[in-house]
Amino acid sequence: EPEVTQTPSHQVTQMGQEVILRCVPISNHLYFYWYRQILGQKVEFLVSFYNNEISEKSEIFDDQFSVERPDGSNFTLKIRSTKLEDSAMYFCASGIRETQYFGPGTRLLVL
Amino acid sequence: SQQGEEDPQALSIQEGENATMNCSYKTSINNLQWYRQNSGRGLVHLILIRSNEREKHSGRLRVTLDTSKKSSSLLITASRAADTASYFCAPDPSSNTGKLIFGQGTTLQVKP
Helix, strand or coil: CCCEEEEEEEEEEECCCCEEEEEECCCCCCEEEEECCCCCCEEEEEEEECCEEEEEEEECCCCEEECCCCCCCEEEEEEEECCCCEEEEEEEEEEECCCEECCEEEEEEEE | CCCEECCCCCCEEECCCCCCEEECCCCCCEEEEEEECCCCCCCCEEEEEECCCCEEECEEEEEEEECCCCEEEECCCCCCHHHCCCEEEECCCCCCCCCCCCCCCCEEEEEE
């Protein structure tokens, strides 16, 4: 059964550094999402992406964040200058409209 | 999108027992979905019920939807230790852009 994959599974970075989190969505899906979950808290929506552009973003998704679908298969989340509070689990999801299929997540730790 | 409110916050049962968790929401919906999250892992889609459906089954899962009361329930029958996880509902309003908003969920512990 096809699944969403994410790399790396863990990433440790220094505050102020740029990180790129990678996702490979399920191949025939059209909608792509990023969510994050700070330890012990709810899963929070960051951004949705459809037809090669952002369709919606949350307040969390400020100018430090960007998304890209560089080659028609990968879907990336870039954090330009990481802050301590960016430490969280980041989940990618893809779907055909209603149901979303989540990847296993990337645990990001900012020191 | 809107957030569903799950109840109870925590539930502890013995293996073999049934587990029921509830979800309430505020505005009209197109459909409602239930997801499961094992500790620290990604969410797994369990079932989607549309606004014109009252009940839906999938294996040991039974979901009901009462649009007049704006509520849904998820029943897991003959629970197993592997069902230990957090469960979330995601009400999907007609105007949804696709994003899901998750609440705190119901944390289910199934004791062997």
